[in-house]
Amino acid sequence: MERIYFDYAATAPMLPEAIRAYAETASAGPANPSSLHSFGREARSHLTAARDALARMLVCRADELAFTGGGTESDNAALYGAAWAQRRRDGARKRIVTTAVEHHAVLNACRKLEAEGFGLTLLPVDGEGKVSAADARAAIGSDTAVVSVMTGNNETGTLQPVAEIGRIAREAGAVMHTDAVQAFGYEPLELDKLPVDLLSLSAHKVGGPQGVGALFIRQGTPFEPTQRGGSQERNRRAGTENVAGIAAFAKAAELAVSGRAARRERAEAVRAALIAQLTEQIGSEAFRINGSSDPAGRLPHILSVGFDGVSNETMLMNLDLAGVAASGGSACTSGSLQPSHVLKAMGLSDPFCRSTVRFSFGMGNDTAEAQKTAKIIATIIGRLRIR
Ligand SMILES: Cc1ncc(COP(=O)(O)O)c(C=O)c1O
Known part of the structure; x- marks a missing residue:
């Protein structure tokens, strides 16, 4: 795999x-x-x-x-x-x-x-x-x-x-x-x-x-x-x-x-591809992006996304089974499964915090991986809805 x-x-x-x-x-x-x-x-x-x-x-x-x-x-x-x-x-x-x-x-x-x-x-x-x-x-x-x-x-x-x-x-x-x-x-x-x-x-x-x-x-x-x-x-x-x-x-x-400019460009491209593919695969109403909406107001390599009605625990486990490594909040908060203090401070509800996954990118990634991940997420969400 x-x-x-x-x-x-x-x-x-x-x-x-x-x-x-x-x-x-x-x-x-x-x-x-x-x-x-x-x-x-x-x-x-x-x-x-x-x-x-x-x-x-x-x-x-x-x-x-x-x-x-x-x-x-x-x-x-x-x-x-x-x-x-x-x-x-x-x-x-x-x-x-x-x-x-x-x-x-x-x-x-x-x-x-x-x-x-x-x-x-x-x-x-x-x-x-x-x-x-x-x-x-x-x-x-x-x-x-x-x-x-x-x-x-x-x-x-x-x-x-x-x-x-x-x-x-x-x-x-x-x-x-x-x-x-x-x-x-x-x-x-x-x-x-x-x-x-x-x-x-x-x-x-x-x-x-x-x-x-x-x-x-x-x-x-x-x-x-x-x-x-x-x-x-x-x-x-x-x-x-x-x-x-x-x-x-x-x-x-x-x-x-x-290589800062190239790193920024690569991360931005993968991030944008994941958002575009998620929009295509599951529709923009099925997820919400956390953080600054202004590209100049955020780091390019991090994407925090809440998937409506899906716990991050379930999402991360299914992503892992499909070979995709991401995390819920930061690595340490995901270990404890506590709702993220960062998202809570931003005023997000506990259920929403618990549905949030962090994807983060680097030079080893490309947009084809973003496309594949979006498809996997669509399959996971489809499967969960049937139950
Ligand atoms: C913002 C921030 N500060 C501090 C740390 C801790 O760094 P280290 O893992 O090297 O102890 C991390 C690591 O996740 C981080 O993201």
Whole structure:
């Protein structure tokens, strides 16, 4: 059976070039970049090359990047790191302002900070999943330690006004964080222009390995490391670096950033083909698309669709049996089968949230797969209606 992978937002297949970079680096010899001998120096040179490459892509200084163990770790380190340091500097700064639609890596870190005594404000979103800068302005003040607003949402693709909110946060003396895990490689992220202090990245969403990420920490940002140990990553993230994984991350990132236009075009084409084919096969009234209706207001590779009267559990199971991989909400919410907090925050009813499937695309997909998937969905819906 031909299988179709429409779950790039959960994880992208590792690129052959990244696998090669991993293999070459891992087979080059023992590689602890903190060791002073020649082996260690070689390992450090791989690390330096990867950091320099990533810094060029992001238009930041190489020493403003700390490698981490993935997107979740970057988000946690950003929130705890900035919140604790801000409170230490100014005891009045005890509020975290974030959005109701963040990834759990941000939301659950915020909840932990709340349990530690920080105030927590969750900004609401409109029906398309977008936060308003006016709401952010009203919430951010002299008591705010950290503001965290994601660049693009992992369930709906909706983009947030990060630059505008970043300016508001900075005017108020708060640290601005953005989770750019899904946006990296699709949106321009030029840190010489973007008013953010902290930015999270993950390698496996762009064809790099799982368990590798980076956190941009702008020079001068109040930051206290979460992970304690050695002095790696300029004392911002203790622990021996995953040198081969980082080399592979840099290679995948380079291909994602240099091929950004082609990636956008491919994802947009597959997404549009799936919508067009669904309309033809089941009729436009049988499904509803969640997220921004403006192509400039969303990431191109994510399509969140609710199928009227069909639970996503049933739909996903049947799709899987037919060889199509998609997910309900984000990978982690689909595991728990809870209605998505993102869709709920957008005002969708529980039954509608439970009928929503997320398709997400990448360079390994084509429009013929979209056509085939729409036909499979039509067959599934037809079968379910007969019962
Ligand atoms: C927006 C967003 N943030 C953070 C993460 C977590 O990244 P990682 O899987 O590398 O821990 C994900 C992964 O699904 C994501 O989509």
